[in-house]
Structures are given as structure tokens and as C-alpha cells.
Amino acid sequence: MLLATPPTQMEDAAVDQEPDRTTVDARLTAPIPVFYANATRNLGGAFDVRIEFGYQRGDDAPDWVSSVIMSWEHTQALAASLDRMLTDFQEKAGPLPDVIRAGRAVLEDSDD
Numbered sequence: 001m002l003l004a005t006p007p008t009q010m011e012d013a014a015v016d017q018e019p020d021r022t023t024v025d026a027r028l029t030a031p032i033p034v035f036y037a038n039a040t041r042n043l044g045g046a047f048d049v050r051i052e053f054g055y056q057r058g059d060d061a062p063d064w065v066s067s068v069i070m071s072w073e074h075t076q077a078l079a080a081s082l083d084r085m086l087t088d089f090q091e092k093a094g095p096l097p098d099v100i101r102a103g104r105a106v107l108e109d110s111d112d
Contacts, residue, residue, distance in 0.1 A: 035065045049075040
């Protein structure tokens, strides 16, 4: 929480007054909701990116349960961090299957 002093009284506020840290600390230590997601949707605008997370059962449309909005710069940092994580994981566990190619194969087989 920032200073509770109204803007018109800012001149009277003490220069060294600290913000109320108890509210900030409470938000930082509160439990973070956890969701399992097997579907994502990315939307970009001029200034930021929205990443939506959902759960999809079979051929049903996903139930969107959460979204994160961040700047393009943060998105770039997230992409680099995830790339490092994936690279490290695959070096230890081996390459991941190409689920996009596997999904296409399943779709092509169902057309027959």
C-alpha cells in the first residue's frame, strides 16, 4: 500500500514516511492459487501480452481458468527462461515427443 495521504496534503507529509509494508507483505506471503493447464491461448497488443491457461477434456472447448498479462519485455524474458528450462530438462531426460506432429497424425487417422 502506498502512502495514504491524499495528493492535496502531500506537501505536509513527512518526506521520510515509509509506506505501510504490512499490506504488501501480506499479499506476498498469501497462498498462490495453483491450476493445472493443458491448453493455452496467447493474445498480443501494442503494449502487452495476455497468456490464458485452461483445461481441455477430449474434444471439448477448454475451460479458461486463469490469465497473466505482462509486457512484451517480460514475455521475452519468460520465453528465454522457459527455453533454458526445457533445454536443461531435455539434456537430462532426453528429447520430448513432438506432440503437435503426433496430434496431426491422430487427426489424419480419424479422417479415414
